[in-house]
Amino acid sequence: MLYVPALALALQISVGWAASVSVDTTSGVLHGTQTNGLSTFKGIRFGQAPTGSLRWEPPLAFTSTASHNATKFGPACVQQFPFAVAALNEQLFNTPPPPESEDCLFLNMWAPKSSTPTPVVIWIYGGALVFGSTSIPTYDGASLAASEKIIVVSINYRTNVFGFPNSPDLPTAGNNLGFLDQALAFEWVQKNIAKFGGDPKKVTIMGQSAGGRSVASQYARYAPGTAPFRAAIMISGSAEARSPTPNFNAFNNMATALGCTQDPGAARLACLKVVPATTIHNYTNGPTSGTWTSFVDNVTVFTDPIQRVRDGKTAGVPFMLGTAENDGSLFALGQTNLTAYLAATFGTAVTADQVRAQYPSGSDNAIVAELIRDFTFLCPHQLWSAAATAAGQRNVYRYSYGAVFPNMQVFPNAGAWHSSDLFEIFGTYNRTGATHAEDTLSHTMQTIYANFIRDPTSSPALDWPRYVPGNNTRTLAKLAFNGNVELGNVVQAVRSSLNDAPCDAIWDRFLA
Numbered sequence: 001m002l003y004v005p006a007l008a009l010a011l012q013i014s015v016g017w018a019a020s021v022s023v024d025t026t027s028g029v030l031h032g033t034q035t036n037g038l039s040t041f042k043g044i045r046f047g048q049a050p051t052g053s054l055r056w057e058p059p060l061a062f063t064s065t066a067s068h069n070a071t072k073f074g075p076a077c078v079q080q081f082p083f084a085v086a087a088l089n090e091q092l093f094n095t096p097p098p099p100e101s102e103d104c105l106f107l108n109m110w111a112p113k114s115s116t117p118t119p120v121v122i123w124i125y126g127g128a129l130v131f132g133s134t135s136i137p138t139y140d141g142a143s144l145a146a147s148e149k150i151i152v153v154s155i156n157y158r159t160n161v162f163g164f165p166n167s168p169d170l171p172t173a174g175n176n177l178g179f180l181d182q183a184l185a186f187e188w189v190q191k192n193i194a195k196f197g198g199d200p201k202k203v204t205i206m207g208q209s210a211g212g213r214s215v216a217s218q219y220a221r222y223a224p225g226t227a228p229f230r231a232a233i234m235i236s237g238s239a240e241a242r243s244p245t246p247n248f249n250a251f252n253n254m255a256t257a258l259g260c261t262q263d264p265g266a267a268r269l270a271c272l273k274v275v276p277a278t279t280i281h282n283y284t285n286g287p288t289s290g291t292w293t294s295f296v297d298n299v300t301v302f303t304d305p306i307q308r309v310r311d312g313k314t315a316g317v318p319f320m321l322g323t324a325e326n327d328g329s330l331f332a333l334g335q336t337n338l339t340a341y342l343a344a345t346f347g348t349a350v351t352a353d354q355v356r357a358q359y360p361s362g363s364d365n366a367i368v369a370e371l372i373r374d375f376t377f378l379c380p381h382q383l384w385s386a387a388a389t390a391a392g393q394r395n396v397y398r399y400s401y402g403a404v405f406p407n408m409q410v411f412p413n414a415g416a417w418h419s420s421d422l423f424e425i426f427g428t429y430n431r432t433g434a435t436h437a438e439d440t441l442s443h444t445m446q447t448i449y450a451n452f453i454r455d456p457t458s459s460p461a462l463d464w465p466r467y468v469p470g471n472n473t474r475t476l477a478k479l480a481f482n483g484n485v486e487l488g489n490v491v492q493a494v495r496s497s498l499n500d501a502p503c504d505a506i507w508d509r510f511l512a
Contacts, residue, residue, distance in 0.1 A: 025192045028064035033071055037113035038146045039196070043074035046188040047105030047181060050158065055273045056165055058174060059105060059184045074106030075099040076133035078277055080160035080284045082291055085333070088411065092419070093127060098135040102162060102277045107155040107185050108134055109196060110145035117199035121453045122189060122229070123154040124182060126209025126237065126419070129293050130160040143427030147443065148450035151198045153189055157181035161284055164292045167251045169269035172297045179217055179300040186228040204231040204453045208422055212237025216384065217294070219315045220305035227315035231456035233449065234321040236418055239305045240380045240511040242296050250290025257283060306512055309387040318395030318456035319388070321381050322479070325402040326415030328372030333411065338364040350506060358502040365413070371502070375510070379503035382496065383512050386469040395457050396467040400499060403441055403480035407433035425449055441485035464491045471497040
């Protein structure tokens with residue numbers, strides 16, 4: 001349990017400042033801070049530094065008996081910002097830019113004081129598996145933890161070529177290293193969370209975008225009864241069918257560009273392991289680089305995870321999942337020709353006439369935004385939730401988020417854009433220009449998510465039924481549409497067919 005050094009406790013009592021608080025863990029004795037009953041620990045090392053000979057190796061647990069300062073975030077993992085939208089991505093998801101390092105396997109925790117074991121949520125950031133960090137202000141867990149009396153844990157994992165190298169030099173099962181990092185962090189939580197007042201039997205994993213995809217991948221990899229979590233939340237991201245054939249081009253091209261010209265194998269890997277991380281970073285953020293993502297290894301990623309859900313081969317725990325109404329607006333910036341976009345993305349498999357039949361109004365840019373939302377986020381969620389309910393999973397809660405606030409319109413035609421809901425969930429929205437409605441909705445969203453984290457077998461909000469797919473049930477929760485922001489009216493339950501028609505007509509055949 002938590003213990004407070006006598007001197008620090010005296011300081012807290014006498015002047016009301018943040019006190020020191022210490023916890024003995026497998027990572028050593030961690031010295032964090034405590035303010036108003038909320039203990040905060042940052043930069044907790046859970047994995048050994050994946051550097052030198054450990055670059056591109058599965059993570060190894062870090063153990064220690066020494067004392068460690070846990071008051072500052074550890075560095076972000078090495079970042080890659082893809083090129084066409086690099087500036088906007090950095091503005092939205094990397095401001096202020098944190099220090100970066102290969103040595104980045106750290107987690108953070110916000111733990112409220114409680115007399116009973118506390119439910120826990122583990123946050124997994126997005127960023128297309130190529131960027132992301134726990135230390136950006138949006139993901140600060142203090143407000144959610146303090147307001148809802150739950151423990152919030154955020155975890156770093158390796159991204160881009162460091163985390164998902166797609167390398168023929170490595171064993172197939174050794175390529176999705178970022179997912180292995182996440183699993184190691186889950187193990188750390190199971191071993192240590194009780195010492196912070198948490199309940200290891202009440203852990204929920206939660207992620208957005210690539211973080212939602214990470215949650216889905218973790219959900220799919222664990223057999224029933226083996227998962228180190230009891231519930232899952234997928235926000236604007238899940239997993240769909242994948243080609244079993246890996247593509248090594250990006251890694252091979254990088255190796256050649258960096259002067260490691262041996263044939264694929266141990267010698268080339270040894271050459272690449274001594275290339276400075278800054279050199280690799282400069283290459284991956286340059287114009288000739290490819291990008292990296294997960295591939296099928298049949299350990300952490302499967303060809304058809306949705307069929308695994310249908311077959312009952314997955315964790316099978318309750319889950320909540322949802323998309324934002326304008327999840328595609330960020331990705332449609334600059335796309336003004338529907339025909340050209342479809343040709344570049346789908347070749348001849350989809351025509352503009354087919355798409356316009358499903359999206360009958362709006363400009364080409366608006367249609368591209370909607371189809372990106374559906375193909376990338378909404379339709380995979382439809383398939384995922386339908387598969388789970390078909391397998392007998394009762395506790396599925398599906399939603400669409402629709403709140404639009406003037407102070408959140410950070411690019412043209414943003415709407416309820418991809419990630420805008422996170423500011424309300426974490427309570428980190430911009431107070432400048434915030435309305436009373438936004439303040440209220442933030443509290444409402446925190447309560448909804450915390451309700452699910454506390455008890456994933458009960459409705460997260462009033463009038464929100466368990467999800468049942470089809471045209472005859474009203475079980476899709478539209479959240480914060482039409483200015484409804486109070487807990488008692490934030491849910492409008494509708495038929496999922498109102499959202500899913502383009503999925504059935506066009507997109508599902510590409511995804512399942």
